[in-house]
Amino acid sequence: MKNTIEVGDKQFGLFIENDSIAKRTRLIGLEINADYEGRCPVFIGVLNGSFLFMGDLLKEVDLSCEVGFIRVSSYEGTESSGAIKEVFGISNNLKDRDVILVEDIVDTGFTLKFILEKMYQQQPASVRICTLLYKPASIQTPIEELEYIGFEIPNEFVVGYGLDYNGLGRNLKDIYRVSPDHISLP
Numbered sequence: 001m002k003n004t005i006e007v008g009d010k011q012f013g014l015f016i017e018n019d020s021i022a023k024r025t026r027l028i029g030l031e032i033n034a035d036y037e038g039r040c041p042v043f044i045g046v047l048n049g050s051f052l053f054m055g056d057l058l059k060e061v062d063l064s065c066e067v068g069f070i071r072v073s074s075y076e077g078t079e080s081s082g083a084i085k086e087v088f089g090i091s092n093n094l095k096d097r098d099v100i101l102v103e104d105i106v107d108t109g110f111t112l113k114f115i116l117e118k119m120y121q122q123q124p125a126s127v128r129i130c131t132l133l134y135k136p137a138s139i140q141t142p143i144e145e146l147e148y149i150g151f152e153i154p155n156e157f158v159v160g161y162g163l164d165y166n167g168l169g170r171n172l173k174d175i176y177r178v179s180p181d182h183i184s185l186p
C-alpha cells in the first residue's frame with residue numbers, strides 16, 4: 001500500500017484503506033440481510049464506479065437477489081458537469097420489486113435524481129440507495145432513498161476502488177484523495 005500515488009497528472013494521498021472498506025461493506029451487507037429478510041431485492045449498480053463495491057457487497061448478501069446495471073455519466077475531470085447522459089438503461093422489469101441502487105459516491109445528487117425518476121416510472125415496491133461514499137457538503141438535491149452509507153467524506157476528489165480520474169485509477173484497492181497542491185482552481 002502506497003501513501004501517495006500519481007494518477008494522470010495529479011498526486012493523491014491515501015484516504016481509506018481497503019481493510020476499512022471491507023469491514024464497512026460487511027456491516028452494510030448484514031444490515032441489508034436483516035432489512036430484506038424473506039424478500040428478493042434487485043440490486044442495480046451504477047456503472048462504472050460501483051462495480052468493485054457492488055461485487056464485494058453482494059458477497060456479503062445471503063438473500064436471494066437479482067443483479068442489474070445502469071450506466072450514466074456526469075463527471076468531467078474532477079468536477080461534476082451537471083449534464084447527465086444515459087448510456088444504457090435499466091433492463092429489468094421493476095414493477096412491484098424491491099430495488100437497491102448501488103452507487104460508488106453520492107455528491108451533488110443530480111445523477112441519482114435522474115436515475116430515480118427513471119426507476120419510479122416502472123412502479124417498484126420500494127427503492128433504497130446504498131453508496132460507498134457520501135459527500136453531505138456537496139448535496140444539492142435531497143435524496144430521501146439514501147439508506148446505506150459506507151463513509152461520509154468531505155468535499156474532496158477521490159480515486160480508487162472503482163472511482164476514477166479521467167478513466168484512470170479504478171483498479172486501486174484503496175481510496176485516495178487528491179493532494180491540495182494538485183487541485184485545479186477555476
